[in-house]
Amino acid sequence: MNLNNCWRYLVYPPVDIDDDALLTHFAGKWVVVTGASSGIGEKLALRLIGVKAKLYLMARNEQKLKTLCDIAKARGTEAHYIAIDLRDRAQLDELCRDLPHRLPCLSYLFCNAGKSIHRTISDSIxxxxxxxxxxxxxxxxxxxxxLALMPSLRNAGGRIVYTSSVSTLHPSFPGWSAYHASKCAANVWCTTAQREYKTLKVKVQIAYMPLVHTPMADATPRYKRMPAYSADEAACILLRLAMSKKLIYRPWWAWGMGI
Ligand SMILES: NC(=O)c1ccc[n+]([C@@H]2O[C@H](COP(=O)([O-])OP(=O)(O)OC[C@H]3O[C@@H](n4cnc5c(N)ncnc54)[C@H](OP(=O)(O)O)[C@@H]3O)[C@@H](O)[C@H]2O)c1
Incomplete structure (x- = not known):
């Protein structure tokens, strides 16, 4: 094993997943995945299709979502897509009114859609x-x-699984104020919800994800060259968390950081 592989192995230990466990937890269950058209969310959707979970997939890229739904149909499972810009408040309001009626029982809500921006504050005036x-x-x-899907999650004793970033546990890095502030806001909302929802039998789980090679991360040339998890390994991390009793995932080297 060369030095690069050794470093990769230590910092990003391989992640695998037991297919039987996946089947037990996800087969026939309703699952929502946001950000399903690319990177981690796309691999997550493919893994879920493989074990015949029933899916609602969201993102803007309709063609990518349709292709995933066609794959699901070919494998004999049900999948629907919602092509939506989740930043658009009117579209999101409409979805939040409509979706609970279509999905009265929801087992997993993977909140994975995300956007990063690297720009210093002085360049953001x-x-x-x-x-x-x-x-x-x-x-x-x-x-x-x-909020909209809480009654549906409650009906199924379901879970919210949020893809956060391990970088939100580090001291702040220059250039990431917009991204980190928004991911940290979601961290705080989720940790508060973890406590409040316990009595409602809805679990809220946070994955403090390290670097993953996806279109988002690889847009930064420095990150593209660094060792990192693959999108499929990151999807396995989310699935393992969703099958476990743990409230958070973070890499071993991030224990003691942040929260
Ligand atoms: N990659 C990493 O190193 C890393 C590390 C830590 C955490 N994360 C988190 O992992 C999550 C997934 O990111 P990724 O790395 O897989 O990136 P990605 O390949 O760029 O995927 C991002 C997903 O979010 C969707 N999305 C972006 N803007 C959207 C919008 N306005 N409305 C609806 N959907 C939108 C994208 O779909 P459309 O473009 O089709 O809308 C895409 O499906 C993010 O929350 C990110 O913060 C990533």
Missing amino acids: DRLHDFDRTMDLNYRSLVALS
Whole structure:
């Protein structure tokens, strides 16, 4: 094993998942995945299709979502897609009114859609919209969907699984104020909900995900060259968390950081 592989193995230990356990937890269950058209969410959807979960997939890219639904249909499971810009408040309001009627019983809500922006504050003087957009997607849409689907989750004793970032546990990095502020806002909402929802038998779980090679991360050239999990490994991390009693996932080297 060369030094690079050794480093990768230590910092990103391989993640696997037991197919029988996956079947037990997800087969025939209703699952919502936001951000299903790319990266982690797409791999998550494919894993869930593989064990015949019943899916509602959301993102903007209709073609990618339709392709996933066609794959699901070919494998004999039910899947629906909702092509939506989750930052659009009118579209989101309509969805939040409509979806609980279509999904009275929901076992898992994977809040995974996200957008990162790397720009220093001094380069953002005329870009308040960067902060609005990251907040609307990374924080507000998670809260809106969680609130709207709470009765459906309660009916199934379900779970909300949020894809956060391990970087929100580090001291702040220059350039990430919009992204980190929005992901941290969602962290705080989820940790509060973890406590409040306990009595409602709805579990809220947070994955403090390390670096994952996806279109989002690889847009930063430095990250593209760094060792990282694959999108499929990240999907396995989310699924393992969703099958466990744990409230959070974070890599072993992040224990003691942040919260
Ligand atoms: N990659 C990493 O290193 C890393 C590390 C920690 C945490 N995360 C988190 O992991 C999650 C998934 O990211 P990824 O790395 O898989 O990135 P990705 O490949 O860029 O996927 C992002 C997903 O979010 C959807 N999305 C973006 N803007 C949207 C909007 N306005 N409305 C609806 N959906 C929207 C995208 O779909 P459309 O473009 O089709 O809308 C896509 O499906 C994010 O929450 C991210 O913060 C990633």
